Amino acid sequence: MKIIKKGKFEKTWTKRYKCTGKGHGGGGCRAVLELTSDDLFLDYEYADSITIHFECPQCTSVTKIPTNDVPDKFREMIPRDYKDWKHNQERGAKK
Numbered sequence: 001m002k003i004i005k006k007g008k009f010e011k012t013w014t015k016r017y018k019c020t021g022k023g024h025g026g027g028g029c030r031a032v033l034e035l036t037s038d039d040l041f042l043d044y045e046y047a048d049s050i051t052i053h054f055e056c057p058q059c060t061s062v063t064k065i066p067t068n069d070v071p072d073k074f075r076e077m078i079p080r081d082y083k084d085w086k087h088n089q090e091r092g093a094k095k
């Protein structure tokens with residue numbers, strides 16, 4: 001994704017991950033992906049435990065990333081579940 005005009009945050013969170021399927025039974029394609037906070041969605045493994053995940057665009061495997069990798073201010077922008085994230089993605093693609 002390319003930023004044409006930056007939003008209210010000065011910096012965009014980006015980090016590279018390998019598609020490993022970690023936390024989802026493995027099976028990732030090992031693609032190396034550079035993510036932004038727009039690529040992430042939350043999940044609740046336990047009642048009060050938030051986890052952060054992304055879906056690989058190549059093989060659609062889901063990989064869990066360490067929650068602490070994402071600074072608080074970006075964590076607040078992450079959709080609360082996969083359904084929400086998918087909805088955002090589809091809405092964004094139609095623009």
Ligand SMILES: [Zn+2]
Nearest residue numbers: 019029056059
């Ligand atoms: Zn993959």
